[in-house]
Amino acid sequence: MQKLMNSPESYVQDMVEGIIAAHSDQIALLDGDFRIIVRAKKPENPKVGIVTAGGSGHLPLFLGYVGEGLIDGCAVGDVFASPSSEKMASMIRACDSGKGVLLLYGNYTGDILNFRMAADEVEFDEIEIVEIIGRDDCASAPAEKAGTRRGVAGLIFGYKIAGAAAEAGYSLAQVAAVTERAFSGLRTMGVAMSPCVVPTVGKPTFSIEGGKIELGMGIHGEAGIEVADMLTADEVATLIFDRINAELKLAADDKVTVMVNGLGATPLDEQYIVYRKVAMLLGELDVEIVMPHIGEFATSMEMSGLSISIMKLDEELEKLLKAPAKSPFYTTDNM
Template identity: 55%
Template sequence: MKKIINKPENFVDETMTGILYAYGNKVTFLNGDKRILIKNTETKPGKVGIVTAGGSGHLPVFLGYVGEGMIDGCAIGNVFASPSATKMADMIRACDYGSGVLCLYGNYGGDNLNFEMATEEVEFEDIKTTMVRVKDDVASSSKENAEKRRGVAGMVYAFKIAGAAADNMMDLDGVTNVVKKALDNIRTMGVALTPCIVPEVGKPTFTIEDNQMEIGMGIHGEPGIEVGELKTADEIVDIMMEKIIGDIELNEGDEVSIMINGLGATPLEEQLICYKRVYEILEGKGVKIFMPHIGEFATSMEMSGLSITLFKLDEELKTLLRQPATTPFYTNYNK
């Protein structure tokens, strides 16, 4: 295992300390707890709080989106492991500004269970909460069983829409409903070329042969839909876009935002080659692209590969996506 770390057991806490040292003008630990990051800037009284949680190993998700115009707090666990319900409850309390808190997170067993327990706990303190699970990964379940799908890079768009709606002083139901509308129009699929190494494990958590790829693999190494010989960039994109477009109604004249998301070890040049093909496919269908996102937004340690996310927009969603946001890992200058 080659990693630039100190002790594997200190990987998460030292990462968190680095974030605080680098971005302490934007974020801070909650009462010194290195596993709970909250916004460190002034918040409008009565604004709906937006929180998330999940395992480490996916930066910029989840921690990188705590800040102005996105989420207010994030609780983090060990690599690929959910934080505790207690930490989630503490985070919810800290991010309640008087109008309730939206818990917005990926559809994974540990996160589901712990958020349910956390929201039940804060209910006794009259803190109103709603929960929205991100389920954008079209490879993880059929359209008929979409409730079972995993949450992946599409959650970044969800954080952006939720944060903008909350900053506009929508009430809790309003913020919840507009995020649900956004997620109804978000689809993602990924491809993995190499495995990743959890520091405390010290070896790859799965295997992919040098000449192979896995279409639809999850960000923790969950099985995809096809393992096969490595194809060209255009061929890979064609497979992924066929699955994505086949899962959502898309017509000539529609407008979408596209996210090309590197999984941790994919050069920007390769991401741009893939974006070129996505652009050509959508241009051929008469679909316009608004505010493309190209880079690393939701990674899986040093996994090589990428995901494609399509976000179908209406005027409300377009306005909220355009609205400025500034966090340690996301800045939107009102394009």
């Protein structure tokens, strides 16, 4: 696992510079700061701002979802590390157009700490703030402790729903309400077969024995539920589906969207092999799948493995899911 980089220290800045070099028609740095990504063009009419933040190493998460019908700004941390509260505060100010700002991010201690300090800072600017924290990883804690669960790939559905609601002119309270409703019917679980390397560390930060699969592993290599002997694709799909559906309790005529998310090194081939079984399992229950997402949406650099997310849809959520969205890394046009 060798990295094509110039130095561990310049990894994040070089990456952001490359992204801006390629996509300056769509996204920009705030005041030239590579730690803060905003849309290249401000939305034409005032709208609720949607912002996020998180560590690097998860592309396209987080900054890849800054775009039309999605989010307005992203503060960029070092690999697997939260950005500072100062960057978050600058971003929040830049993304407020008088209708308030939704802070939408994953349940990680550093991000929570820094976002709350940032919220305190911008209080003096009279910016109305609501915070919603993604906790979709149902393998990271039992249902009784759902509040302690980690936020993973499901966050992207949060961006999609909140972003579409904001674009449609919803108030901050309305955006927050529909996003909370989306999260309440959204669960994710992942598996991993090999680790990744944090550039400044230079070697795998954890290990998975050959022939084994770690069930429920987090996107930073957080321990999962169990280390099992390698399973088939159908077994993995069924195991994750059962765990998710124990909570969602899907029934005939329900509608869902599905994400099969590659963690980095797992080929698209295998992601589709797993999706095939998920679609069969949902079909057996007469559950309709709307706009499936298969690909790399939230990675862990070169980790191998994948996650499955399922989100229940009602009429409003389906409409918001399907609303146009366009960023350099995500568009509704090929879903």
